[in-house]
Amino acid sequence: MTPNALHQDNSRSGSHLKQVHRSELSMNQGQRSKQQKLRLQQGDISALEELYQQYHPELYLYALKLTNSQELAKDAIQDTFVAIWKYRSNLAKANSVRFYLLQAVRNQCLKLLKKRKRFLSIGQVSPEMVIHPEELKLKDTSQEAKQKITQALYSLSNRQREIIYLKYYENLDYQEIATLLSINYQSVVNHVHRAIVRLRDADVLKLLER
């Protein structure tokens, strides 16, 4: 994987991302999403393509994050959309299409990771989560600062990094993360709390744009 190619800051679309994520709440968008689901259920393939165009970038990036492999991420995305088409009545029932899709992508990624030999035992199902300082908005861009951030991120557990990513990159709320990872609400809060306190104690939070 070549992380740098992906690290172009797309701040123009970024600033609207949160609104786009929550767009299903607003009236017009909600109406559109409902119609989209209906058309999908009726077997209209153009509804699948619309859905794909709307969500592909973030779903692909999430798959890439989980698998650390462009090849696997691509497979996971294709598997996901094929499955969505097959089981399209389930999507129609989902409250949040975006969350449903993220969940589906995660399941496909874990399935693919499991297929690879080294993920055989159950202790290793959890994906390896790497976060580079280049993925964060830095106030201090010096080498020393990046080094310090890398060390602090490395000192977090894999689970903590994954949850940090879901909370602050994907903007999922605590309950959504709990559902996605099949752990309880309190555990998610504990993970976020511990991770943030750890980053703060390592003096890393002040190196970030906040």
Added chain:
Amino acid sequence: MNQKKKLTDLLKDASFLRWLRAGRPGSDPDWNAWSKEEPNNEQLAEDAAAMEQGVPFRRQAVSDELTQQNWEGIQTRLAQEDGAGQRRQLLRWSAAAAVLLLLSAFAVQWWGGDASWTNHQTAAGEYETIDLPDGTTIYLGANSNLQYQTAFLSKDERLIYLEGEAYFEVQPQEDPMPFLVQTPALNVRVLGTQFNVNAHRAEPIVSLTSGSLQVIYPDGDATKILEPGQTAQYDVEKKQFNISEDVSDYWASWRAGKWEFGAGMPMTEVIQRIEEIYGLKCIVSDPAILQRKPAGRVFIDDREELFSALSSLLKVTFTVQGNELHIQQSEN
């Protein structure tokens, strides 16, 4: 607003979050007052603010070519798989099962009986923080049950009943009222102090972090006063307490989401702990595994993470089958 609040509750409270976002203090007199009530509250608010603000990620982009390529791949696949799809019903059932499982994973709390006891029960692999009306904090470990009388402060004794494991931070009282922890096998009597009780075992283990306490073993008619850093386990056969000086960090660490093994923890202890916490029966294929002594620390907040850390630390693999956990040598 004068009760002790938990982070989980605070993060669900819209007025609290508004106050945080408005850059406390100033915006909400009630929350301002709350934050001054005790030093811990200010810390909680600060932590919650840091959590709300979080870590700023840069947005990333994906090229249009890639988006196009992947779509073509999907279309090819759909053309191949056209016609399949009678398994929807099955998927629906498994989703329902997942919801049930999730619901049962949450701790239950109920009020019952005329003496009105409050009951806290944790499931396998989870723990819960309980704040008592007198300011004492209890971290209830996995697979454990804890009860206390709801009218806690009106009694002349603070009585807790525990099955399983818990870590206590007992608030010292101006007018000291005995604090008593009862377990099926032994009792612990304390004044203000911090300690862990593991009563999963027939021979329970009591470990003291700070303060002082008295361990009472009613059947053996034995008592022992512990000093900070000491850990006691009663030997039923020899009718005496075995005292260790170097494992109190280990016994205090689970509530911070990890196990501190220090220089090396006997594998038998680690296995017993896994059995207690997850309700699994461990099957070890090779006795050589039992000779290992993991050192350092592992995170325990969830099972997969713990097994993953232990498997790389010990060069073993974990496989769950029903309620059995098979531990085997790694192949390489």
